[in-house]
Amino acid sequence: MSTEEHAAGAPKGEVIASIAYINGRREREVPIEEVGQYVGQGHGMLWIGLRNPGPELLAKVASELGACDKNQEEMLEAHRRPKIIDYGNMILIVAITVEVEAERPIFGETQFLIGDGFLVTVRRGATAGHSPLRERLEASPDLLKRGSDYVASELLDWLVDRYVAAAGKIESVVEGAEQKLLIRGAKDSDIRRLYRQRRDLLRIHTVVSPLAEICRRLARVEMSAVDEHARPYFGEVADRVLRVDELFNSLRESLAFAFEASLMIGQAAQNDTTRKLASWAAILAVPTAIAGIYGMNFEFMPELKSPWGYPVTLGVIASACSILYWRFRKSGWL
Numbered sequence: 001m002s003t004e005e006h007a008a009g010a011p012k013g014e015v016i017a018s019i020a021y022i023n024g025r026r027e028r029e030v031p032i033e034e035v036g037q038y039v040g041q042g043h044g045m046l047w048i049g050l051r052n053p054g055p056e057l058l059a060k061v062a063s064e065l066g067a068c069d070k071n072q073e074e075m076l077e078a079h080r081r082p083k084i085i086d087y088g089n090m091i092l093i094v095a096i097t098v099e100v101e102a103e104r105p106i107f108g109e110t111q112f113l114i115g116d117g118f119l120v121t122v123r124r125g126a127t128a129g130h131s132p133l134r135e136r137l138e139a140s141p142d143l144l145k146r147g148s149d150y151v152a153s154e155l156l157d158w159l160v161d162r163y164v165a166a167a168g169k170i171e172s173v174v175e176g177a178e179q180k181l182l183i184r185g186a187k188d189s190d191i192r193r194l195y196r197q198r199r200d201l202l203r204i205h206t207v208v209s210p211l212a213e214i215c216r217r218l219a220r221v222e223m224s225a226v227d228e229h230a231r232p233y234f235g236e237v238a239d240r241v242l243r244v245d246e247l248f249n250s251l252r253e254s255l256a257f258a259f260e261a262s263l264m265i266g267q268a269a270q271n272d273t274t275r276k277l278a279s280w281a282a283i284l285a286v287p288t289a290i291a292g293i294y295g296m297n298f299e300f301m302p303e304l305k306s307p308w309g310y311p312v313t314l315g316v317i318a319s320a321c322s323i324l325y326w327r328f329r330k331s332g333w334l
Contacts, residue, residue, distance in 0.1 A: 020045070045151070050121065058076060079109055081094075082214055147230065212241040212242045212245065218231065283321050
């Protein structure tokens with residue numbers, strides 16, 4: 001049975017892999033009951049991958065590796081934002097994963113426990129596994145020889161790749177929303193969808209941006225579980241996180257600009273309609289005023305006895321309306 005499906009002494013599906021590497025090369029699968037033997041060996045690395053582990057399994061792994069009670073409690077908790085905790089002999093990093101399905105982001109959690117000769121990854125809610133990265137590193141033993149801290153930097157870099165993929169999917173959603181807003185204007189359903197999309201992007205920003213500070217800390221602060229030669233890799237990851245975060249922010253601003261543009265287009269259309277209505281109202285006011293005067297039913301009015309009174313009145317009305325129509329047409333109101 002593949003290591004992706006089974007590890008001795010653990011429920012199927014919870015332990016994705018528990019593999020010992022010597023000089024960067026896979027040596028053997030390690031049962032959970034024996035992982036404590038690989039702590040502090042100095043000549044190899046144990047890489048344990050857990051997916052949605054139960055409390056008993058997670059506590060057992062942490063206990064075998066020598067994690068303190070506070071560390072175990074922290075690993076059992078669910079987190080909504082990234083964080084890093086240095087326990088002296090090991091470091092716990094919590095990162096939030098972002099996947100996009102049906103145009104909505106799905107958030108998960110991945111924990112990295114870095115220690116002397118071991119690395120534990122715990123995935124909760126994350127859909128993408130680490131198998132492709134594991135295979136790539138196993139194909140380059142010189143990379144795995146660098147230790148668990150270097151592998152952790154590669155995992156964080158891989159996590160940023162998932163951010164980039166999510167940003168690409170959201171970008172297509174944003175472009176579609178922009179086209180709808182600019183072509184047909186903002187309707188009630190579009191405004192609700194726009195608010196939800198901007199809210200999603202804000203949530204992504206809140207879970208992505210702290211990871212940059214975490215990687216900077218790993219790159220600059222001296223920690224026993226991170227070798228000085230591995231620190232520059234975390235610095236590169238921090239730079240990538242900042243660029244991805246800027247991309248998410250730009251998408252959020254694009255939605256805001258598209259909404260403002262749709263409002264301006266709607267206001268321009270309303271102003272055009274208002275000008276047309278005002279123009280026709282002014283034109284119709286002329287015959288209305290003249291007809292109102294002749295409708296006052298006075299007996300002595302000079303035009304009543306004239307044979308040309310009616311044609312002259314109609315001519316005045318037609319001339320005045322024509323002049324007003326020409327002027328409004330020339331000014332662009334009609």
